Amino acid sequence: MTRFNEVAAKVKAGRMTFRQAAATLGITYYEFVSLLDEAGAFDA
Amino acid sequence: MKPAHLMPNYHVVDSSIVIFFDRKGKLEDFLRQKKKENYNVIIPKAIAKEVVDEPKWFAEKMRETGPESANKILDSVERINSAIQQGLIQVETVNYRKYSKVIDNVRKHLSKLEAKPEYALKKGDPELIALVIQLYDKAKEKVFVATLDKGLLKALKPFSDKVEYEALKKL
16 A cells, blocks of 8 residues: 555656556556545545 | 537547546546537547456456456446447547657656656557647647646646646546
8 A cells, every 4th residue: 555655646746647657556547546536536 | 621610629538537437427428518518539549448458357357356346347348438339439549650759759758757668658648649749730729638647747748739738636
């Protein structure tokens, strides 16, 4: 989870694209967006 | 060129938007609304793979260990695929030969972001940007792009004369 948080922070800052983040974590793009959504990253 | 009121505007959507709206159960509504607003919603082939082929493969793989999640993903894939079949999302092929320079430049920019070698980068980001330029060249009008990805928006900045962003949500 720590690795995900690190990568999510970079994504939030625009220092990495979602695709780069997914590749870094070794997961699919779909999984990465789902994880971000579940973590509440897209909540207004 | 056709009169503006007859010609739909191009609206390129990133996978993040497709997945986000589908997870909320609002994908079809979003796409129909865009159609009503006279937009052609378009994705490049690499993105079609990302929202259909990849999750399908992943769901099949996890079917035994997590059948519930796998079915949820497969249902989502089916809805997205149906939107493509209905023409609510148009899949466009990028002319790699013509836009190889754009693709190379985007890859270089992205590889600097995370110090990754260019060959390690996925196709989606450069292909989406190349498609925006390709559509701009075709229509000679700004192309709308919707994404939730700030890093991708940064990569689009050098092309700001050709693209208009739609910030749907903020991370």
